[in-house]
Amino acid sequence: MRTFVIRRLLLAVPMLLGASALIFFVFALTPGDFVDGNINLTPERAAELKSLYGLDRPVVDRYLDWLGRLVSGDLGYSMQYQIPVGTLLNQYVWNSFLLAGTAMLLYWTLSLLAGVTAAVKPYSWYDRMVTLAVFAAMSFPVFFLCLLLIKWFAVDLRWLPVGGMISTGSEATGWPRVVEIAGHMVLPVLVLTALQAGSLTRYIRASMLESLSMDFVRTARAKGLKERTVVLKHALRNALLPIITLLGFELPGLFSGAIVTEKIFNWPGAGHIQIDTLAARDYPVLMGFTMALAALTILGNLVADIAYAAADPRIRLRRR
Numbered sequence: 001m002r003t004f005v006i007r008r009l010l011l012a013v014p015m016l017l018g019a020s021a022l023i024f025f026v027f028a029l030t031p032g033d034f035v036d037g038n039i040n041l042t043p044e045r046a047a048e049l050k051s052l053y054g055l056d057r058p059v060v061d062r063y064l065d066w067l068g069r070l071v072s073g074d075l076g077y078s079m080q081y082q083i084p085v086g087t088l089l090n091q092y093v094w095n096s097f098l099l100a101g102t103a104m105l106l107y108w109t110l111s112l113l114a115g116v117t118a119a120v121k122p123y124s125w126y127d128r129m130v131t132l133a134v135f136a137a138m139s140f141p142v143f144f145l146c147l148l149l150i151k152w153f154a155v156d157l158r159w160l161p162v163g164g165m166i167s168t169g170s171e172a173t174g175w176p177r178v179v180e181i182a183g184h185m186v187l188p189v190l191v192l193t194a195l196q197a198g199s200l201t202r203y204i205r206a207s208m209l210e211s212l213s214m215d216f217v218r219t220a221r222a223k224g225l226k227e228r229t230v231v232l233k234h235a236l237r238n239a240l241l242p243i244i245t246l247l248g249f250e251l252p253g254l255f256s257g258a259i260v261t262e263k264i265f266n267w268p269g270a271g272h273i274q275i276d277t278l279a280a281r282d283y284p285v286l287m288g289f290t291m292a293l294a295a296l297t298i299l300g301n302l303v304a305d306i307a308y309a310a311a312d313p314r315i316r317l318r319r320r
Contacts (some may be wrong), residue, residue: 004309005007019294024063025291026284034079037281054081066071076284080277085288089270095165096269099185100258103192104250111197115204120231123208128200130266138198145194146264149187160186163266167291188265192258196250202239203243211239247304252297 035041035049050056054065066076074086114134118127140148156163160182161167172180211217212235220230259271266272270289277285 005306008302008305012302015298016295020291020300021291023287023294024066025059027287028062028282030058032281034281039203046174053077061229066287075288075291078277078282078285080280080282080285081223083192084284086275088285089288089292092273093270095267096258096262096271099188099262099267100192100268102185103189103196103258106189107197107200110193111200113205114197115201115229116208118201119212120210127205132206134201137194140194142191142195142260143264144256145191146187146261148156149190150264153187160184163187163264163302167270184267188258188261188267191261191279200243200246203246204239207239207242208235211235214238241308243306244308247300247307249297249300252293 010229032049033055035046035053038046041049053061057065066199069076073086073090077083078088079090114130116257118130150162152302153160163184165184166172166177166180167183167184170177170180192249214229214235216238217230217235221227222235226232258269259274260269263275274286274289
């Protein structure tokens with residue numbers, strides 16, 4: 001197992017290096033930048049700013065300089081906000097983690113419950129209701145679902161706040177502040193859960209159906225084991241093996257999907273500022289955020305590989 005983990009860690013290094021090169025050159029070779037987007041600058045002032053930020057240097061030199069600072073933990077400097085990119089992301093990324101992590105915990109729990117129970121009772125009325133709910137949730141565009149929930153629960157019923165993380169002018173601390181933030185999280189978490197739970201439920205249902213039809217399940221039943229033990233201890237563990245591979249894409253995928261949700265609900269997260277910096281062509285922020293997502297994807301794949309190896313020793317790499 002140790003050799004397996006070490007090899008995966010070593011493979012992550014060239015992947016991060018390749019991701020950094022791809023991310024930098026995509027943004028660096030995009031026409032226009034923050035200085036070009038400011039129409040109020042004179043040509044002399046624009047040339048001065050480009051020289052100050054190093055935008056007039058050869059692209060390869062700029063990449064090597066950015067890569068050197070990236071290795072030391074420096075993500076660059078935001079030209080729009082006039083603060084380091086790391087400081088800017090640190091102000092917002094934890095809010096995104098709170099939103100994305102809560103949604104992921106909720107929709108994984110719901111998907112496991114719905115997918116397993118639907119597979120245990122295939123083609124029943126419950127299975128058909130789950131299938132209908134799943135496809136209905138997957139059919140809604142994210143912006144439409146956000147606006148629909150805002151109209152129902154915030155405008156018409158006035159049960160929940162329209163957006164933001166805390167109420168305007170709020171000075172609550174301690175437990176009241178936690179309750180206030182939780183109330184503002186309900187609608188964006190519902191949107192993210194509805195969008196992600198559908199496909200995951202279908203994956204789990206299909207994997208459970210395949211697992212329940214295997215010989216070892218029939219053998220477990222023939223031995224007289226309780227149905228609950230057969231389903232949860234034998235079938236479910238085997239069914240989760242292909243689902244584990246999805247973990248590597250869940251969190252970064254949830255962050256990318258939360259960009260629109262955070263913007264509509266005015267949630268102060270990293271996705272919210274990414275849209276603002278994209279409009280301003282503040283490429284250092286975009287490169288830093290995209291690089292963080294790439295690292296998160298590689299880390300997620302590493303965790304998924306380790307979890308897969310722990311669950312199924314047959315796929316572990318052998319020493320040579």
